[in-house]
Amino acid sequence: MSIIETKALTKTYGRIKAVRGIDLHIEKGEIFGLLGPNGAGKTTTIGMLCTIIQPTAGSAFIAGYDIAKNPAEVRRNVGIVFQDPTLDTVLTGRENLELHARLYGISGALREKRISEMLELVDLEERSNDLTRTYSGGMRRRLELARGLLHRPAALFLDEPTLGLDPQTRARIWDYIKKMAQKEQTTVVLTTHYMEEAERVCNRVGIIDHGQIIALDEPDNLKESMGGDLVLIRAKEPPVPKIEALPYVKKVTTGAGTIEITMKDAHLHLPELLSIITAVECVEIRVPALSDVFIRLTGRDIREDSAEDSGSWVDSVARYRQRGN
Ligand SMILES: Nc1ncnc2c1ncn2[C@@H]1O[C@H](COP(=O)(O)OP(=O)(O)OP(=O)(O)O)[C@@H](O)[C@H]1O
Ligand SMILES: [Mg+2]
Structure with missing residues (x-):
């Protein structure tokens, strides 16, 4: 009962x-x-x-x-x-x-x-x-x-x-x-x-x-429902097909000079991942938090008053994109 x-x-x-x-x-x-x-x-x-x-x-x-x-x-x-x-x-x-x-x-x-x-x-x-x-x-x-x-x-x-x-x-x-x-x-x-x-x-x-x-x-x-950790890398000409072929990589998205990789256990696999990318300028790992689940489901931050700097994954990605472009 x-x-x-x-x-x-x-x-x-x-x-x-x-x-x-x-x-x-x-x-x-x-x-x-x-x-x-x-x-x-x-x-x-x-x-x-x-x-x-x-x-x-x-x-x-x-x-x-x-x-x-x-x-x-x-x-x-x-x-x-x-x-x-x-x-x-x-x-x-x-x-x-x-x-x-x-x-x-x-x-x-x-x-x-x-x-x-x-x-x-x-x-x-x-x-x-x-x-x-x-x-x-x-x-x-x-x-x-x-x-x-x-x-x-x-x-x-x-x-x-x-x-x-x-x-x-x-x-x-x-x-x-x-x-x-x-x-x-x-x-x-x-x-x-x-x-x-x-x-x-x-x-x-x-x-x-x-x-x-x-x-x-x-x-x-x-958190698992978010699909995994997100690794953001700024690098010149990253080998996308090679990255996509790695067993723990789920999704790769490329932008202007940046690459977003959704993957399992980023903390374990990052060394191998970085070893196949040359000329890495900057790396950021975002591990999803519950607040990201909320943003994913509702499209907004749980604390509307602090959306600017909530430290959330999605905000950070948005800021990263702004910086990268
Ligand atoms: N006595 C009341 N009369 C009219 N509306 C009410 C009353 N109590 C709550 N509400 C409304 O019901 C909704 C839910 O309020 P509630 O207090 O349960 O929210 P909450 O999740 O506890 O919010 P908070 O995080 O601010 O404490 C709100 O829109 C609130 O304005
Ligand atoms: Mg309340």
Whole structure:
């Protein structure tokens, strides 16, 4: 049985189709990433699965409970870390966890045990008696993760767990998420638009755009669907037929003074490839990332605001072409 199952799950707000018929099956212990740009429908999907938002159509089940018919059971079985912070900043870290435990009816010795375990998991024991107002952004997020897991939910939903944090802190938060999922055997569904980071922690990802899942697979398989690595070489008169004959080369495209080679495992085969091309002026290897899969499927970057310098494969190729011409 899947821990999370949705069937044609849909939410409309007047004319806005926020979520358009999503089908998901997420298994126990899986870390599943819901990736998509602003307004794609990620928060709305999570909201419906946590019974905060009522679906317009379709159905969903968490640990076998119907979100429409058994909302109380669903709530007991989910933990959530919201996109916007929700800690009580006039309470200490420990008090925030105590309040949550009481709301879930966890009492006495078990409560103290769980709180200690969770504080240890996110390395906050030492600061647990300080007001959360004095915590850094990363520490607050860690406390929220601990709180989300306190009542041992079957599914933990994390909506943009690393938004607004610096790269080092983001990396630490991802480490904690991995560790927590392993230790607690919790199914985790997270949303993010940091695609490169998600592909390192997620077992599978669903790419969502305009309320629909447009691709769903293991990160490696999605990247594989891009056809391989791209090697760009600027050279005079490259021996195209010879390059095409190499067993690992899939496609060769020539431009003005440049040659684009789509191939498997460029890092392994590059020395041999270069040995047959004389007068190489410049070489660039691009290994596809999940953000390239998104661009391939939608024709645009996931972060529209940073399309100029997203570091993506396609952008880099475009820039390379401009430089080459
Ligand atoms: N309460 C609401 N009333 C009207 N429209 C809404 C409401 N909530 C969300 N929407 C719309 O639904 C769409 C999906 O929003 P949602 O918050 O789910 O996106 P998201 O993928 O979480 O985006 P972000 O990355 O910015 O958090 C957007 O067009 C949004 O404007
Ligand atoms: Mg959102």
